[in-house]
Every structure is written in C-alpha cells, then in structure tokens.
Amino acid sequence: MPHESPRSARAYHRQIEEALNDSFQRRTLDKFAVEYRASRDKVFEEVDGRELIRRIADVKDAAAQHIEELYAQFKTEAEKRGVVVHRAADAAEAREIIAKIAAENGVKSIVKSKCMTSEEIGLNAHLRAQGLDVCETDLGEWIIQLRNEGPSHMVLPAIHLSRQQVAEDFERVTGEKQDREDVQRLVKVARRELRPKFEAADMGISGANFCIAETGSIAIVTNEGNGRLVNTLPRVHVALTGLDKLVPKIDDALTALQVLPRNATSQRLTSYVTFIDGAGPCAKSPTGRKMLHIVLLDNGRTKAAKDPLFSQVFRCVRCGACANVCPVFRLVGGHRMGHVYIGAIGLVLTYLFHDRQIAKTLCQNCIGCGSCKDICSGGIDLPALIQEIRARFGREDGSPLPAKLASLAMKNRKLFHTLLRFANFSHRPFAGSDGFVRHLPMVLFGKQGFKSLPSLAKKPFRDMWPELQKGAGQDAGKPKLKIALFAGCAQDFAYPQQLVAAMKVFAAAGVEVSFPMEQTCCGLPLTMLGESKTAADVARQNVAAFAGEYDAIVTLCASCASHLKHGYARLLGDDAAAAAFSAKVMDFSSFVHDKLGLDSAVVAHGNEKVAYHASCHLCRELGVKEAPRALIRQVAEYVPSAEEESCCGFGGTFSAKFPEISAELMRKKLAHVTESGAKRLVLDCPGCAMQLKGGADKLGLDLKVTHISELLADNLRDAK
Amino acid sequence: MEKSPSFDEGTVARFVERAEAVATKVTRVADGAAAEKLAAEMLAAEGSEHVGVVRVAKGIADTGTCVVVTDDEETRLKTMLPETTVFILKAEDIVPHLADIAPFLRSRQADGRVSYTSFISGPSRTADIERVSAIGVHGPLAVHVILQEG
Numbered sequence: 123m124p125h126e127s128p129r130s131a132r133a134y135h136r137q138i139e140e141a142l143n144d145s146f147q148r149r150t151l152d153k154f155a156v157e158y159r160a161s162r163d164k165v166f167e168e169v170d171g172r173e174l175i176r177r178i179a180d181v182k183d184a185a186a187q188h189i190e191e192l193y194a195q196f197k198t199e200a201e202k203r204g205v206v207v208h209r210a211a212d213a214a215e216a217r218e219i220i221a222k223i224a225a226e227n228g229v230k231s232i233v234k235s236k237c238m239t240s241e242e243i244g245l246n247a248h249l250r251a252q253g254l255d256v257c258e259t260d261l262g263e264w265i266i267q268l269r270n271e272g273p274s275h276m277v278l279p280a281i282h283l284s285r286q287q288v289a290e291d292f293e294r295v296t297g298e299k300q301d302r303e304d305v306q307r308l309v310k311v312a313r314r315e316l317r318p319k320f321e322a323a324d325m326g327i328s329g330a331n332f333c334i335a336e337t338g339s340i341a342i343v344t345n346e347g348n349g350r351l352v353n354t355l356p357r358v359h360v361a362l363t364g365l366d367k368l369v370p371k372i373d374d375a376l377t378a379l380q381v382l383p384r385n386a387t388s389q390r391l392t393s394y395v396t397f398i399d400g401a402g403p404c405a406k407s408p409t410g411r412k413m414l415h416i417v418l419l420d421n422g423r424t425k426a427a428k429d430p431l432f433s434q435v436f437r438c439v440r441c442g443a444c445a446n447v448c449p450v451f452r453l454v455g456g457h458r459m460g461h462v463y464i465g466a467i468g469l470v471l472t473y474l475f476h477d478r479q480i481a482k483t484l485c486q487n488c489i490g491c492g493s494c495k496d497i498c499s500g501g502i503d504l505p506a507l508i509q510e511i512r513a514r515f516g517r518e519d520g521s522p523l524p525a526k527l528a529s530l531a532m533k534n535r536k537l538f539h540t541l542l543r544f545a546n547f548s549h550r551p552f553a554g555s556d557g558f559v560r561h562l563p564m565v566l567f568g569k570q571g572f573k574s575l576p577s578l579a580k581k582p583f584r585d586m587w588p589e590l591q592k593g594a595g596q597d598a599g600k601p602k603l604k605i606a607l608f609a610g611c612a613q614d615f616a617y618p619q620q621l622v623a624a625m626k627v628f629a630a631a632g633v634e635v636s637f638p639m640e641q642t643c644c645g646l647p648l649t650m651l652g653e654s655k656t657a658a659d660v661a662r663q664n665v666a667a668f669a670g671e672y673d674a675i676v677t678l679c680a681s682c683a684s685h686l687k688h689g690y691a692r693l694l695g696d697d698a699a700a701a702a703f704s705a706k707v708m709d710f711s712s713f714v715h716d717k718l719g720l721d722s723a724v725v726a727h728g729n730e731k732v733a734y735h736a737s738c739h740l741c742r743e744l745g746v747k748e749a750p751r752a753l754i755r756q757v758a759e760y761v762p763s764a765e766e767e768s769c770c771g772f773g774g775t776f777s778a779k780f781p782e783i784s785a786e787l788m789r790k791k792l793a794h795v796t797e798s799g800a801k802r803l804v805l806d807c808p809g810c811a812m813q814l815k816g817g818a819d820k821l822g823l824d825l826k827v828t829h830i831s832e833l834l835a836d837n838l839r840d841a842k
Numbered sequence: 843m844e845k846s847p848s849f850d851e852g853t854v855a856r857f858v859e860r861a862e863a864v865a866t867k868v869t870r871v872a873d874g875a876a877a878e879k880l881a882a883e884m885l886a887a888e889g890s891e892h893v894g895v896v897r898v899a900k901g902i903a904d905t906g907t908c909v910v911v912t913d914d915e916e917t918r919l920k921t922m923l924p925e926t927t928v929f930i931l932k933a934e935d936i937v938p939h940l941a942d943i944a945p946f947l948r949s950r951q952a953d954g955r956v957s958y959t960s961f962i963s964g965p966s967r968t969a970d971i972e973r974v975s976a977i978g979v980h981g982p983l984a985v986h987v988i989l990q991e992g
C-alpha cells in the first residue's frame with residue numbers, strides 16, 4: 123500500500139514538517155547524498171559518461187517514435203520462443219491479466235522480485251484480494267511489505283528505516299529475538315525466511331529492465347539474486363514492465379548497462395544481469411517448459427511518446443539518481459517526493475500515470491536546481507518537464523492569483539518598474555541602515571522569517587546610470603571591448619551595488635559599457651510560474667532592446683544568464699535575432715576571466731579568505747566552473763568548502779512556496795562555508811545573494827556575502 | 843619452443859583486478875587438468891550442497907563478469923542455491939568490454955533460439971538496510987573463479 127500522497131498544499135506542508143523532524147531519515151539521506159556523489163564520480167572516471175548518456179537518449183527517443191513496430195517485433199520474436207506476450211492499456215487491465223494467469227494455472231502462492239511497474243498498478247493488493255499469497259523477496263521490498271508501506275526510493279526502497287526498526291519487524295514475523303545492531307545477521311534472516319517461499323511458490327513475478335525487440339528477450343538487472351530464484355523456481359513466470367522498456371537491439375541494452383548500475387549504485391555492473399530469451403525447460407511445469415508471460419503496460423506511455431517534450435520519459439532506466447542528487451529529496455525523503463515513483467522522475471510520472479491532484483501538489487516542490495538533469499542516465503531535462511507540468515496546470519486550472527498579477531504587470535515594462543519602485547517606497551520605513559528589512563512584522567512573512575530580506579535600493583541602477591555613464595570606460599582611451607549590460611530585476615532594484623562594482627572593474631580594464639534602458643525582467647520568474655506567453659513577450663522586448671553592436675551582452679545574474687542563453691530558444695523557437703542575442707550573452711565571471719582577462723596591473727592579491735558558492739544556474743545550466751574560482755584565486759585566498767555546487771535553497775519563487783525547505787538548504791550551505799574558515803563568501807547570482815546574505819545576517823554570522831564583482835572591485839589597484 | 847599465450851595479458855589482468863574488486867576470488871592455473879583438479883578438491887571439501895561448480899562461457903574484463911550459459915535449470919541452480927560458486931573460465935574466453943559480448947549473446951538468441959544467459963559479477967549482495975553492504979542475501983556468499991591459462 124503506498125503512503126498517503128498529498129492532495130493539497132496544506133496537507134503537503136504538514137507532511138513536509140513531519141519529514142523534516144525525522145532525524146534518522148535526515149541523517150541517513152545527508153550521508154547518502156555525499157557518499158553517493160563521491161562513489162558515483164569515481165566509477166564514471168573510466169567511461170565517457172556524457173557520450174553513453176547521449177547514446178541512451180538517442181536509442182530511447184527513437185524507440186518512443188517507433189513503439190508500435192518495436193512492440194510487434196518483440197511479440198513475434200518472443201512468441202516464436204514459446205512466450206505469451208500481453209499488452210495492457212492501463213493499470214486495471216494489467217492487474218486483470220495477471221490475476222487471470224494465476225487463476226488459469228491454479229496458482230496459490232507468488233514470489234516477487236523488485237518491480238516498480240507492479241507498484242504502479244497496485245498489483246499486490248489486487249492479487250491478495252483474490253486470495254493469493256504474495257511475497258516480496260527483494261530485501262528492501264520485503265521489509266516495507268512487512269510494514270505495509272510503499273518504497274521511499276526506487277533502488278533502495280527501505281532507505282528511510284533504521285536497522286532497529288527492521289529488527290523489530292523481523293522479530294514480529296519470526297517470533298524470535300533479533301540482534302538489533304548487526305545488519306549482516308538481519309540479512310541472513312531474510313535468506314532463511316524466504317528460501318522456503320521460493321521453493322513453495324507456483325508463480326514468480328518480476329520486472330524487466332529491457333525488452334529486446336530483435337530477439338524477444340528480456341534483461342533483468344539485480345544484486346541480491348532473488349530475481350533469478352523468482353524466475354527459475356516457480357513453474358509460472360510473469361514479467362511485468364512498461365512499453366518504455368522496449369529497445370531494438372541487444373547492443374542497446376549493453377550500452378545502457380554501462381550507465382544504469384554506475385548511476386544507481388556506483389557499480390560497474392550489478393552482481394546479476396539475466397537475459398531470458400523464451401520459455402526454457404522447467405521441471406516443475408506440467409509441460410516441461412516454463413510458462414512465461416510478459417505483460418507490457420501502456421498506462422499513459424504511448425500518449426507520452428507522442429508528446430514532443432514528455433516523450434523524454436522513455437529514456438528513464440529507473441536508476442534512481444534523480445532522487446539521490448535532489449536537495450529536496452534529501453530533506454523530505456521519498457515518501458514526500460513522489461507518489462509511486464520517487465524523485466524528479468516521480469513527479470513527472472505521477473502526472474503521466476497517476477493522479478492529477480497529487481501531481482499538481484507535488485510538482486510545486488521542485489527548486490529547479492538542475493542536479494537531476496545533470497546526472498540522469500538518459501539526459502532527461504527533468505526540471506523543464508516539471509516546469510511544463512506546472513504551466514499546464516496553470517493553463518488548465520487558471521493561474522493562481524500571484525502568477526496572474528505578475529504576468530499582467532510584467533507585460534508592461536513601465537508598469538512593472540513603477541511597481542518595483544513603489545515596493546521600494548513601501549519598504550523604506552522599515553529598512554535598517556545596512557539595507558536589510560528587519561522590522562517588518564513577521565506575521566506578514568509567515569515562515570519567511572528565516573532570512574533577512576533586502577530592502578529595495580534607494581536608487582535603482584537604471585537611475586544611477588546617467589551619472590555612472592559619464593565615467594564609463596572613457597579615460598582609458600580606445601576601449602578594449604564594447605559590451606551591453608543586462609541588469610536583471612534583482613540587481614537593478616535590490617543590489618545595484620553589485621553592478622556598480624562591476625562598472626568599476628570594467629572601467630579599470632578598459633571596457634565600454636552600454637545600458638539599454640528598454641531592457642526588462644529576463645522573464646524567468648514568469649516561466650517558473652507557468653506564464654509562458656508573457657515570458658515570450660518579455661523575451662522579445664529584451665532581444666529588441668539589445669539589438670546594437672556589442673562584443674558581449676554581460677549579466678551578473680547566473681539565473682538571467684542561463685535563461686537568456688538557453689531559455690529564449692525554447693520560448694521563441696527559430697528566431698534569428700533571438701539566437702544572435704543569446705549567443706552573445708555571457709555571465710560576468712566568464713566574461714571577465716575568459717574574454718577580458720584581468721592582469722596584475724589591474725587587480726592586486728589580498729589575503730582575505732574567500733569561499734565560493736556555485737550557483738545552480740551557473741555551474742550546471744551554463745557549465746561554468748573554473749572561471750569564478752580562478753578569479754577568486756587571482757585576488758584572494760580561495761578556501762574550498764563542502765558541497766560548493768549544492769543549491770542555496772533560493773530557487774526564486776520556491777523560497778516563498780516552501781520556506782521550511784528553503785531555510786534548511788540555506789543553513790546547510792552556510793554551515794559548510796563557516797566550517798571552511800572563510801570570512802567572505804562570493805557568488806555569481808543576486809538570488810543566491812539574497813538568500814545567503816539574508817541568512818548570514820539572520821544567523822549573526824561573521825561572514826561577508828558579496829557578488830564576485832564586489833570582491834574584484836575591492837581589490838582593484840586603483841581602489842587600494 | 844614455448845607456445846605464445848592465446849590470451850591478452852592486459853585484458854586478463856584487468857579481469858582479475860575488477861573481479862577481485864567485487865569480492866570474487868581468482869586463482870590462476872596452468873591448464874584444464876589443473877583447473878578440474880582444483881575444482882574437484884573444492885567440491886569434495888564442502889560437498890555439492892554447499893559448492894556449485896560451473897563452466898563459464900565468456901568473461902568480461904571491464905566488469906569482472908562471468909557470462910554463464912544457464913539454459914538448464916540444474917546449472918542455473920548451482921549458481922544460486924549453494925553458498926559458494928566455483929567457476930572455471932578460460933583466459934582466452936575473456937573479452938575486454940561489456941559491449942564486446944553482443945555477438946556471443948546474439949548467437950545464443952538469434953533464429954528463434956531459447957536461452958537463459960547469466961552475467962555474474964561477484965557474490966549476491968544488498969545494501970537495503972541502512973545502506974550497509976552485505977554479502978550473500980539470496981544467492982552465493984562466495985564466488986571463486988579458477989582462471990585457466992592454457
């Protein structure tokens with residue numbers, strides 16, 4: 123029985139609160155997240171991971187397009203070899219088919235090996251209702267069966283449980299005292315208890331990781347060895363899997379097998395990979411041959427295959443990695459990060475296979491950090507899929523009020539900027555002299571109180587521009603480079619000092635800067651809110667505003683940069699002007715380090731200890747890793763800190779929707795930085811700055827949080 | 843005159859290293875007779891209830907894997923039920939990479955053939971309780987490969 127999935131934001135927040143208080147799960151998942159990364163990276167060193175992932179994506183994309191041909195070929199080949207192939211349109215039909223196979227063969231008891239598809243269709247409950255004895259034999263699945271729970275991870279179903287809890291459950295079934303500390307002994311209990319079940323079972327049910335069309339064979343990937351017992355000992359074997367597991371050739375399975383175990387469990391290969399081709403000899407069977415049935419489930423898959431975006435789900439090999447690296451999963455656990463399937467793909471599949479209302483609730487809980495996309499065995503753009511689901515809910519159910527208001531306001535730049543100025547005005551009486559809003563009654567913020575919020579600047583950057591422009595790159599004679607500056611709302615209105623610092627650096631290095639006044643919000647928040655039409659309008663405005671001749675369009679906001687560079691193509695399609703615009707966009711660090719170059723005549727090296735926070739949009743979306751660190755090293759002592767690339771918890775509107783999660787991520791990040799001994803933390807994104815500056819202030823840390831532009835400006839020779 | 847070996851030492855060495863990395867014990871012997879003798883001794887020491895001796899069709903160096911033809915149930919069960927599996931593998935049958943096993947698999951599956959092929963890389967294992975690695979959950983606790991060079 124799966125856990126109770128949330129149907130409303132309220133119920134969901136209650137469950138999240140509970141999960142955040144589960145200290146065992148928190149510790150376990152923290153440890154897992156760190157160890158997984160390290161061991162996973164190591165086992166990928168010896169292969170070309172990117173290339174393998176690309177090949178898996180290509181094969182699976184093609185499979186999604188040729189699903190009917192593949193199915194027909196698979197069926198023909200398997201039936202040639204004595205297999206019965208069934209196709210189930212939905213969960214109910216799949217359950218019926220399997221119950222009927224059991225009835226026709228006089229089956230009384232069933233052993234199962236791990237099969238997420240059976241969780242998807244709620245198979246066990248159905249079979250038990252027919253009076254059948256059903257026993258899970260995968261250790262983790264058996265444990266959660268004893269507790270009547272659903273898996274909290276696709277590969278490690280019982281990761282949320284402690285050895286003591288497991289020992290208690292084992293005491294209940296065996297009636298014997300168990301050693302509550304010794305995991306090795308507990309494992310032996312499973313071996314002892316389950317062996318007789320295998321011997322007695324009439325039917326085995328397994329999943330299948332690959333269905334190979336050219337030969338009608340299936341491949342099953344396991345570690346425990348229960349899978350082989352399940353498909354060998356009983357006289358009937360039912361393999362249940364999704365249509366998305368069809369691949370054309372043996373070689374395709376072998377390609378995916380180079381990634382799946384590495385990504386799932388950091389293994390080069392699992393202990394067992396079994397290729398079953400046809401119904402082989404079977405002593406227990408009355409015919410002397412195994413009764414082998416393969417059930418291929420549709421349940422929304424062929425519909426997804428026809429969708430240009432969602433067809434990507436065919437690439438999923440169920441490795442579970444998207445959960446392993448998800449900062450939200452790490453905090454709340456799998457039961458709160460999925461319905462049946464867990465992790466980023468779990469959110470998407472809940473939408474495609476299961477319940478609309480649950481999907482709507484769960485899909486809000488993606489911070490958009492891109493870690494899942496970066497690690498996925500099939501290179502699925504999971505954040506974009508989740509984003510699109512939100513957008514669809516927005517279109518189908520009507521946008522929630524805040525999204526509607528934002529959309530309305532941002533369509534018109536002047537109105538939007540007026541509103542921002544007004545927000546500034548209304549904040550002013552509460553602002554401290556250091557630029558934080560501390561005294562707003564917290565009741566206005568609810569759980570937002572975990573960080574100090576910036577007050578909006580007295581004077582936005584765009585109002586300072588006429589003054590600044592006078593000095594912009596003119597004393598240096600002929601400029602080295604000509605750029606246009608894209609400010610982004612957060613810097614323009616909240617952190618103009620980050621841009622002012624950049625102007626100092628540009629001036630010292632001989633860069634001529636333009637600031638097109640018609641520029642507006644990049645539009646990312648609109649995309650995040652699912653307001654894609656207005657997002658496209660806003661994008662067009664910006665493309666037009668930056669039509670001049672520049673060597674680069676530079677922005678100090680990593681999120682804007684990634685949206686301007688990659689997001690616009692998605693929004694505007696093949697638009698030549700937009701493509702030219704996007705090609706010129708550079709983030710500040712890459713521009714300064716890779717294109718401009720700062721020599722020691724311009725900057726000096728100070729002795730400040732500086733840590734770095736790698737913004738999600740910079741390190742993953744834009745793949746910029748070296749440039750900012752090199753810049754820090756040029757002017758200061760760079761002190762590495764743990765998990766530099768993990769999300770700070772901001773995530774734009776996410777921090778307002780899930781403040782409890784946002785706050786935890788922020789605290790973790792700041793704890794790592796504090797441990798490093800750094801006195802300053804620099805970053806490349808005003809959003810991260812808002813989160814971490816505000817957090818450091820709230821926590822009273824002796825830590826200066828600045829943009830990297832400010833670090834550079836502080837170390838200009840002129841300034842010293 | 844010394845016969846040049848029929849296998850590539852680099853590939854074989856990688857097989858040994860990677861097999862050992864997944865807790866497989868590897869013993870190199872000179873020829874078939876020596877392999878049979880060692881296997882017989884191991885079987886005699888523990889008895890067939892506890893030891894299964896099986897010939898391996900192919901090895902895969904990159905993953906330290908034994909590829910075993912297990913079409914009949916008896917052979918298959920020998921690699922599942924006893925606590926120890928003893929594999930006999932000829933060095934010349936080791937292929938370097940996982941992808942190199944495709945022709946072998948295809949030859950076993952093509953033209954309507956019915957087959958059951960097992961890739962085995964070390965003993966049965968689990969990490970389902972607190973992610974603590976444990977060996978021998980449902981299958982063998984120990985895997986021993988007798989690597990026959992000649």
Ligand code: SF4
Nearest residue numbers: 438439441442444498
């Ligand atoms: S979506 Fe990608 S990362 Fe997630 S389980 Fe599927 S293959 Fe693995």
